[in-house]
Amino acid sequence: MPKIIYTKTDEAPALATQSFLPIVKAYTKSSGIRIETKDISLAGRIISAFPDFLKDSQKISDDLAELGKLATNPQANIIKLPNISASIPQLKEAINELQGKGYALPDYPDEPSGDKEKDIKSRYDKIKGSAVNPVLREGNSDRRAPKAVKNYAKKNPHSMGAWSTDSKSHVVTMDYGDFQSNEKSLTLPDNTNIQVQLILEDGGKTILKERIGLLSGEIIDATVMSRKALLAFLKEQIADAKKNGVLFSLHMKATMMKVSDPIIFGYAVKAFFEDVFNKYGDDFQEIGINANDGLENLLKGLKDLPEDKRKQIEMDIKADLDNGPDLAMVNSDKGITNLHVPSDIIVDASMPAMIRNSGKMWNAEGKAQDTKAVIPDSSYASIYQATIDFCKKNGAFDPRTMGTVPNVGLMAQKAEEYGSHDKTFEIASDGIVKVIDLNSGKSLIEHPVEKGDIWRMCQVKDAPIQDWIKLAVSRARATKIPTVFWLDKKRAHDAELIKKVDKYLANYDVSGLDIQILSPLEATNFTLERLKEGKDTISVTGNVLRDYLTDLFPILEVGTSAKMLSIVPLMNGGGLFETGAGGSAPKHVQQFLEEGHLRWDSLGEYLALGVSLEFYGEKNKNAQALILAETLDIATEKFLDNDKSPSRKVGELDNRGSHFYLALYWAEALAAQNKNLELKTIFTKVVKELSANESKIITELNSAQGSPQDIGGYYKPDQTKTSNAMRPSSTFNTILDQLQ
Numbered sequence: 001m002p003k004i005i006y007t008k009t010d011e012a013p014a015l016a017t018q019s020f021l022p023i024v025k026a027y028t029k030s031s032g033i034r035i036e037t038k039d040i041s042l043a044g045r046i047i048s049a050f051p052d053f054l055k056d057s058q059k060i061s062d063d064l065a066e067l068g069k070l071a072t073n074p075q076a077n078i079i080k081l082p083n084i085s086a087s088i089p090q091l092k093e094a095i096n097e098l099q100g101k102g103y104a105l106p107d108y109p110d111e112p113s114g115d116k117e118k119d120i121k122s123r124y125d126k127i128k129g130s131a132v133n134p135v136l137r138e139g140n141s142d143r144r145a146p147k148a149v150k151n152y153a154k155k156n157p158h159s160m161g162a163w164s165t166d167s168k169s170h171v172v173t174m175d176y177g178d179f180q181s182n183e184k185s186l187t188l189p190d191n192t193n194i195q196v197q198l199i200l201e202d203g204g205k206t207i208l209k210e211r212i213g214l215l216s217g218e219i220i221d222a223t224v225m226s227r228k229a230l231l232a233f234l235k236e237q238i239a240d241a242k243k244n245g246v247l248f249s250l251h252m253k254a255t256m257m258k259v260s261d262p263i264i265f266g267y268a269v270k271a272f273f274e275d276v277f278n279k280y281g282d283d284f285q286e287i288g289i290n291a292n293d294g295l296e297n298l299l300k301g302l303k304d305l306p307e308d309k310r311k312q313i314e315m316d317i318k319a320d321l322d323n324g325p326d327l328a329m330v331n332s333d334k335g336i337t338n339l340h341v342p343s344d345i346i347v348d349a350s351m352p353a354m355i356r357n358s359g360k361m362w363n364a365e366g367k368a369q370d371t372k373a374v375i376p377d378s379s380y381a382s383i384y385q386a387t388i389d390f391c392k393k394n395g396a397f398d399p400r401t402m403g404t405v406p407n408v409g410l411m412a413q414k415a416e417e418y419g420s421h422d423k424t425f426e427i428a429s430d431g432i433v434k435v436i437d438l439n440s441g442k443s444l445i446e447h448p449v450e451k452g453d454i455w456r457m458c459q460v461k462d463a464p465i466q467d468w469i470k471l472a473v474s475r476a477r478a479t480k481i482p483t484v485f486w487l488d489k490k491r492a493h494d495a496e497l498i499k500k501v502d503k504y505l506a507n508y509d510v511s512g513l514d515i516q517i518l519s520p521l522e523a524t525n526f527t528l529e530r531l532k533e534g535k536d537t538i539s540v541t542g543n544v545l546r547d548y549l550t551d552l553f554p555i556l557e558v559g560t561s562a563k564m565l566s567i568v569p570l571m572n573g574g575g576l577f578e579t580g581a582g583g584s585a586p587k588h589v590q591q592f593l594e595e596g597h598l599r600w601d602s603l604g605e606y607l608a609l610g611v612s613l614e615f616y617g618e619k620n621k622n623a624q625a626l627i628l629a630e631t632l633d634i635a636t637e638k639f640l641d642n643d644k645s646p647s648r649k650v651g652e653l654d655n656r657g658s659h660f661y662l663a664l665y666w667a668e669a670l671a672a673q674n675k676n677l678e679l680k681t682i683f684t685k686v687v688k689e690l691s692a693n694e695s696k697i698i699t700e701l702n703s704a705q706g707s708p709q710d711i712g713g714y715y716k717p718d719q720t721k722t723s724n725a726m727r728p729s730s731t732f733n734t735i736l737d738q739l740q
């Protein structure tokens with residue numbers, strides 16, 4: 001039986017769903033559209049992984065695994081909301097909350113001893129970081145700002161900080177010893193199996209990865225980040241930031257690069273607090289403090305030490321902070337620094353935020369200050385430096401006149417770096433890492449390594465690449481917009497990919513289309529020049545740049561990536577519809593809990609629902625679903641025209657009130673259409689009731705604001721409490737209930 005799967009996730013999007021989903025269910029009910037919810041929240045994923053520790057009544061199914069299977073089925077129609085990609089500190093918080101709720105879950109074993117603990121750790125490690133998206137993304141990515149969204153931004157431009165030519169802000173990146181410099185790549189001529197070995201200096205051998213099956217035409221690459229080079233780089237940049245009076249700010253992707261980036265983050269923590277780690281390294285080891293988990297975890301862990309020791313360490317930490325450069329702050333009011341929690345400084349969202357803010361970040365006094373943005377690996381750092389240079393020269397972009405940059409991203413089947421976790425290793429002893437072809441016995445790739453280096457291998461299969469090129473051509477053809485593959489012929493992996501682009505593009509009639517290949521740096525400059533002049537350019541990129549560009553350009557163009565249409569045409573024929581391109585906005589939850597105002601904008605969800613209903617209508621020959629899709633589109637446009645997006649300020653329209661207006665406009669459009677008279681009749685009545693009660697409903701919704709909210713938890717809030725908090729208008733609820 002056909003259905004639309006709605007995902008239950010975390011934080012702000014999960015709160016918003018409590019208000020929005022009842023509307024969706026009510027509006028689609030009479031058309032017989034089945035909507036089913038699947039729990040892929042962090043808490044849900046933890047609970048489902050430990051049935052053997054729980055009471056029967058607490059056990060839940062592994063919904064993510066089920067959806068992963070569904071994603072390969074032509075019938076799949078999944079609306080995917082953003083979810084938490086948990087860092088270790090977040091994972092531990094969630095476990096702690098669940099234990100407090102009576103779930104007898106094991107603690108996360110940092111240093112597992114024995115098979116039982118190893119098993120526990122390995123189950124948790126599957127949940128940590130970006131564990132949902134790679135499972136569901138059985139297709140490539142098509143992200144763009146719909147015309148109505150661009151028009152809205154042109155009429156209601158968001159604030160853009162002015163840029164000055166003498167801004168000292170800049171990006172720094174490594175020029176040797178990093179992933180980019182050491183990358184080696186090749187395309188497999190035949191199906192084969194490989195093994196990854198570490199050959200030790202004494203001739204001994206450690207198997208890092210027993211066996212990886214590879215398909216003919218698959219591109220693999222391997223590379224290594226040198227610990228020594230990284231530490232030298234970090235120390236130099238810390239000193240330089242101090243000398244030049246700019247903020248030191250690290251930008252990583254510890255969530256999606258869940259093995260490599262926390263280690264790099266940890267090296268930055270150790271470099272910044274060098275004296276502290278030199279002096280107390282042994283104590284930290286004893287009480288299980290790992291720099292990779294950040295300063296907050298370190299400070300918390302100190303409570304396990306005798307009081308005088310703890311005080312002494314705290315003083316020394318303060319001394320390092322006082323003597324070092326100013327450190328960028330994530331929240332200066334609460335004293336949360338850039339080095340507190342690895343998941344607070346996610347590069348795709350944090351760099352554009354800095355660029356929008358005149359290239360400045362917040363210092364400890366809460367003032368904006370020029371910043372040194374530290375992005376250790378040089379593979380993609382140039383795009384941010386080029387954007388900063390462009391803004392210094394040309395001033396800030398103007399949302400009223402700038403063009404747009406849609407993205408076609410290679411993503412399917414764990415493509416490239418974002419699929420590398422099970423092939424990333426922190427090297428335990430000096431030696432040579434070899435990738436051995438088990439069929440021929442030949443060594444395909446080799447890297448000399450030293451203890452502490454981070455070695456990783458990535459793969460991308462041929463079928464996803466072909467699908468990605470097809471998607472790029474079809475977007476280029478549908479829009480006639482110049483289309484650029486962001487690939488650098490000087491980079492080993494990209495050189496292999498370029499061969500495929502050349503080969504497969506030849507299968508298409510591309511006459512009249514403007515398709516070219518430029519390096520990321522060239523592509524940035526080309527795109528930015530056009531963007532400034534109001535011209536549009538499609539970016540066709542690998543997985544990481546997909547992620548980076550679909551925050552960078554939306555944030556500059558329309559203020560947030562939450563307003564993006566984000567479609568994943570699944571390779572087996574199904575559809576995955578992501579709601580915007582951004583995350584789960586923890587800051588929004590904080591505001592909601594403190595003052596009862598949720599500033600989360602569900603626009604991305606309206607867009608996703610629209611395409612999901614359209615897909616449903618076409619797949620299942622359901623004319624009503626098509627009408628619901630068309631009318632939702634009309635409603636979304638009116639929603640934007642009338643500026644009913646949530647405000648940021650308590651007491652004004654918030655997420656819930658914005659849902660009311662979407663519902664009103666959707667009902668109006670359904671009442672106005674003449675293709676289906678049953679829908680017309682039903683919704684004519686709904687419009688009458690909603691319009692007559694508009695001010696009453698808005699008063700009920702807005703007067704629920706202004707005080708702290710208790711939703712009974714953060715990672716696993718109480719269902720009834722959350723639903724009550726998110727649906728405070730009994731008048732609105734009654735009108736919706738009549739449709740059920």
Ligand SMILES: NC(=O)C1=CN([C@@H]2O[C@H](COP(=O)(O)OP(=O)(O)OC[C@H]3O[C@@H](n4cnc5c(N)ncnc54)[C@H](OP(=O)(O)O)[C@@H]3O)[C@@H](O)[C@H]2O)C=CC1
Binds near residue numbers: 084344350562582585
């Ligand atoms: N697809 C997915 O599942 C994704 C998940 N994530 C996860 O989300 C979490 C937070 O990531 P982070 O990098 O901080 O990025 P977020 O995108 O969650 O937040 C960055 C900022 O963007 C603005 N924003 C984001 N969404 C909306 C929205 N719907 N309406 C209005 N403003 C919005 C907010 O700005 P302001 O505070 O100024 O209002 C917010 O603070 C992490 O756990 C991360 O892994 C991240 C990206 C995608």
Ligand SMILES: O=C(O)CCC(=O)C(=O)O
Binds near residue numbers: 134550582
């Ligand atoms: O999976 C994640 O952690 C984040 C995904 C993301 O940022 C994106 O795809 O844009």
Ligand SMILES: [Mg+2]
Binds near residue numbers: 550551581
């Ligand atoms: Mg992203």
